Amino acid sequence: MTTTPQVQESNKEVKAALRQEYKYGFVTEVEAETAPRGLSEDTVRFISEKKREPEWMLQWRLRAYRHFMTLLARDQHPRWAHLRYPEIDFQNIICYSAPKQKRKLNSLDEVDPELLKTYEKLGISLAEQKRLAGVAVDAIFDSVSIATTFKEELAKRGVIFCAMSEAIQDHPELVRKYLGSVVPYSDNFYAALNAAVFSDGSFCYIPKGVRCPYELTTYFRINTQDVGQFERTLIVAEEGAYVSYLEGCSAPMFDTNQLHAAVVELITLDNAQIKYSTIQNWYPGDAQGMGGVYNFVTKRGKCQGRNSRISWTQVETGSAITWKYPSVLLQGDGSIGEFYSVALTKGYQQADTGTKMTHIGKNTRSTVIAKTISAEQGEGTYRGLVKVMPSAENAWNFTQCDSLLIGDRCGAHTTPYVEVRNNTAHLEHEAFTSRVSEEQLFYCNQRGIGLEEAHALIINGFCREVFKQLPLEFAVEATRLLEMNLEGTVG
Amino acid sequence: MLEIRDLHASINDVEILKGVNLTVNAGELHAIMGPNGSGKSTLAFVLAGKPTYAITSGQVLLEGVDMVGMAPENRARAGLFLSFQQPMEIPGVRLDQFLRAGYNAIHKARREEELDVLKFDRLLTRKTKMVGMEAALTRRYVNEGFSGGERKRNEILQMAVLEPKLSILDEPDSGLDIDAVRIVAQGINQLRTPQNSVLLITHYQRILNYVQPDYVHVLINGRIVQSGDKDLALQVEAEGYDRFEAKEQALDLSPSCPPLPKGEGDVSPSLLGKGARGLG
Numbered sequence: 001m002t003t004t005p006q007v008q009e010s011n012k013e014v015k016a017a018l019r020q021e022y023k024y025g026f027v028t029e030v031e032a033e034t035a036p037r038g039l040s041e042d043t044v045r046f047i048s049e050k051k052r053e054p055e056w057m058l059q060w061r062l063r064a065y066r067h068f069m070t071l072l073a074r075d076q077h078p079r080w081a082h083l084r085y086p087e088i089d090f091q092n093i094i095c096y097s098a099p100k101q102k103r104k105l106n107s108l109d110e111v112d113p114e115l116l117k118t119y120e121k122l123g124i125s126l127a128e129q130k131r132l133a134g135v136a137v138d139a140i141f142d143s144v145s146i147a148t149t150f151k152e153e154l155a156k157r158g159v160i161f162c163a164m165s166e167a168i169q170d171h172p173e174l175v176r177k178y179l180g181s182v183v184p185y186s187d188n189f190y191a192a193l194n195a196a197v198f199s200d201g202s203f204c205y206i207p208k209g210v211r212c213p214y215e216l217t218t219y220f221r222i223n224t225q226d227v228g229q230f231e232r233t234l235i236v237a238e239e240g241a242y243v244s245y246l247e248g249c250s251a252p253m254f255d256t257n258q259l260h261a262a263v264v265e266l267i268t269l270d271n272a273q274i275k276y277s278t279i280q281n282w283y284p285g286d287a288q289g290m291g292g293v294y295n296f297v298t299k300r301g302k303c304q305g306r307n308s309r310i311s312w313t314q315v316e317t318g319s320a321i322t323w324k325y326p327s328v329l330l331q332g333d334g335s336i337g338e339f340y341s342v343a344l345t346k347g348y349q350q351a352d353t354g355t356k357m358t359h360i361g362k363n364t365r366s367t368v369i370a371k372t373i374s375a376e377q378g379e380g381t382y383r384g385l386v387k388v389m390p391s392a393e394n395a396w397n398f399t400q401c402d403s404l405l406i407g408d409r410c411g412a413h414t415t416p417y418v419e420v421r422n423n424t425a426h427l428e429h430e431a432f433t434s435r436v437s438e439e440q441l442f443y444c445n446q447r448g449i450g451l452e453e454a455h456a457l458i459i460n461g462f463c464r465e466v467f468k469q470l471p472l473e474f475a476v477e478a479t480r481l482l483e484m485n486l487e488g489t490v491g
Numbered sequence: 492m493l494e495i496r497d498l499h500a501s502i503n504d505v506e507i508l509k510g511v512n513l514t515v516n517a518g519e520l521h522a523i524m525g526p527n528g529s530g531k532s533t534l535a536f537v538l539a540g541k542p543t544y545a546i547t548s549g550q551v552l553l554e555g556v557d558m559v560g561m562a563p564e565n566r567a568r569a570g571l572f573l574s575f576q577q578p579m580e581i582p583g584v585r586l587d588q589f590l591r592a593g594y595n596a597i598h599k600a601r602r603e604e605e606l607d608v609l610k611f612d613r614l615l616t617r618k619t620k621m622v623g624m625e626a627a628l629t630r631r632y633v634n635e636g637f638s639g640g641e642r643k644r645n646e647i648l649q650m651a652v653l654e655p656k657l658s659i660l661d662e663p664d665s666g667l668d669i670d671a672v673r674i675v676a677q678g679i680n681q682l683r684t685p686q687n688s689v690l691l692i693t694h695y696q697r698i699l700n701y702v703q704p705d706y707v708h709v710l711i712n713g714r715i716v717q718s719g720d721k722d723l724a725l726q727v728e729a730e731g732y733d734r735f736e737a738k739e740q741a742l743d744l745s746p747s748c749p750p751l752p753k754g755e756g757d758v759s760p761s762l763l764g765k766g767a768r769g770l771g
């Protein structure tokens with residue numbers, strides 16, 4: 001089902017769109033160690049060597065690299081998404097860039113102050129985060145994990161939260177067991193690329209029966225022009241474990257496009273739960289559609305154990321292009337998959353995002369709530385698949401995808417696919433497209449609330465069900481981010 | 492406080508208000524009565540500045556300032572309040588959050604103190620008690636799932652919070668049982684002061700048993716055809732609107748009528764009075 005808007009925006013003030021400047025568009029001057037431009041077997045070896053990786057890791061990367069080159073040779077770029085962008089030249093990107101450092105860092109005090117300043121500008125001062133109870137932060141700057149806070153406290157409970165490169169060194173048995181088990185390198189074009197050249201990411205392991213006492217947070221930041229960021233995140237929750245994980249993203253303003261092709265894998269064993277929340281605010285490009293991040297991400301969780309649960313919550317406000325479908329494989333009987341999404345597109349942004357819920361086990365349940373907001377010339381697409389396998393007795397799904405249009409030049413498209421191979425399945429689907437109504441706006445105006453604030457209120461209300469899923473402080477952040485992004489597009 | 496001079500307004504190029512004249516002084520409560528479709532809500536919306544209506548001629552002065560062309564939020568900030576006949580739902584937006592946004596926007600425009608969540612909450616609790624509304628309702632989404640009575644009481648609560656100079660209440664009694672009407676009327680009475688004014692729009696005389704109007708006007712087909720005191724409302728109640736409609740038609744047939752003359756209400760002074768000012 002596709003809904004194409006034919007909406008007349010009568011309000012002149014809405015059309016007088018003054019653009020809000022991207023607030024995170026600064027570049028940090030730090031010395032960096034950078035791989036040569038382009039992609040070759042040497043690039044892969046260079047990265048693996050920089051990381052002092054064991055042989056099995058290098059071999060895995062090389063297999064992925066060869067697979068990617070085959071796909072590339074056969075011209076197998078994924079083209080099914082509702083996105084338009086020029087072909088990416090993989091020989092013109094830098095796959096690896098690391099801030100130069102003399103030695104491994106043991107504490108936050110040793111981190112380059114320039115980097116710390118960057119985080120302060122981003123509003124996530126690590127120093128402050130350390131004092132603030134409840135949030136442990138892992139920060140990825142270009143390709144390398146800079147500092148991980150709270151490590152000791154987490155270690156006491158047996159929780160491992162560290163950079164992927166560290167995990168490969170310190171916990172090879174865990175990494176080897178789970179890496180690629182949910183998203184194999186052969187999964188898709190960008191997953192193959194990521195597996196070949198991934199530089200860092202976060203690794204998180206919650207042992208049996210442990211409820212992680214902190215929200216674990218990772219901030220990603222692209223700093224170098226033309227750099228590709230290929231991080232890889234792996235989270236494993238053992239039996240009865242629980243963790244809430246949050247990632248935030250930003251990038252400076254460049255007039256060229258940066259490629260971001262991440263892979264995230266989540267695994268829950270019996271009765272375990274992972275809540276994964278994303279606030280994505282990569283640079284979206286300028287008002288003419290120049291520059292911005294191309295965000296091609298593969299995120300998938302596997303509810304391997306019985307009665308386990310994986311929830312994806314995402315607030316996507318940035319990137320020139322978003323191609324992203326956080327999914328759940330519901331393998332364990334009675335497991336639950338959830339997807340809550342707000343995706344905003346404005347300017348010339350394009351987003352094709354949604355989820356895939358694959359029901360394999362008995363009595364598995366999934367909920368999908370997707371909110372698409374389009375303003376100016378933004379194009380938003382919800383693409384979802386609910387798949388019920390023959391083995392999935394009494395599968396249950398509820399899908400609701402709503403679109404909100406601001407102005408008459410934007411678009412919203414809804415493409416839900418359903419594939420049911422067990423007739424005990426119960427599926428419900430709701431979808432509607434609306435625009436901020438004149439009646440609601442007038443009601444707000446009559447109470448003294450100006451047009452812009454009225455839009456913000458109504459749009460926040462539209463997103464409420466999704467924001468409710470975020471940890472409180474991040475819900476506040478998401479609200480603020482949405483308002484900031486909508487400033488100037490309305491009223 | 493409010494002065495309306497020969498107001499003509501239309502929606503989708505259909506003229507609905509055909510020359511309304513009305514003067515409301517500070518402290519007065521005027522009731523406007525009329526049958527369905529006579530233009531009561533149109534008058535309310537036009538005064539509040541709803542963009543879908545076009546004022547084709549005439550003047551609307553609030554405390555001497557012409558409001559024609561003024562954005563609705565600025566009218567609200569100037570002290571105009573409209574209680575909606577059909578209050579809107581705003582899904583996902585909590586009533587307390589919505590009201591604080593309005594309160595602070597108005598106060599900011601007037602360079603008065605804005606309130607943080609805690610202070611506003613205290614104010615809101617006080618006001619809910621005053622209008623006899625359950626405080627829990629303010630933590631629900633604006634009008635979502637509210638009963639008819641709750642919606643009307645919510646409008647009165649908003650009036651209590653925003654403390655307007657001029658309140659236009661569009662059928663605050665419609666769809667309510669007699670007890671609910673009494674409660675809403677009590678709210679209105681409590682909020683009356685010698686400084687502020689009320690324009691109470693109603694179809695039925697019933698609410699006027701609890702709210703004392705200074706003047707009553709009958710609006711038929713976009714024109715005020717008769718003004719009087721409380722007794723006029725009783726007369727309407729007893730006789731229905733038929734007689735007034737006949738009067739209005741007589742107006743239309745009168746040769747001096749189309750197009751309606753501007754300025755002084757000289758269509759038929761005996762009927763309209765000067766600016767329909769009370770018993771004038």
Ligand SMILES: Nc1ncnc2c1ncn2[C@@H]1O[C@H](COP(=O)(O)OP(=O)(O)O)[C@@H](O)[C@H]1O
Nearest residue numbers: 502503505507526527528529530531532533534
């Ligand atoms: N959008 C519209 N387009 C055309 N006519 C309208 C519109 N809305 C209302 N009207 C007409 O305006 C007249 C007055 O309506 P209204 O002000 O709501 O009356 P009341 O509140 O007195 O019942 C009615 O005849 C109604 O049909």
Ligand SMILES: [Mg+2]
Nearest residue numbers: 531532533576
């Ligand atoms: Mg009406």
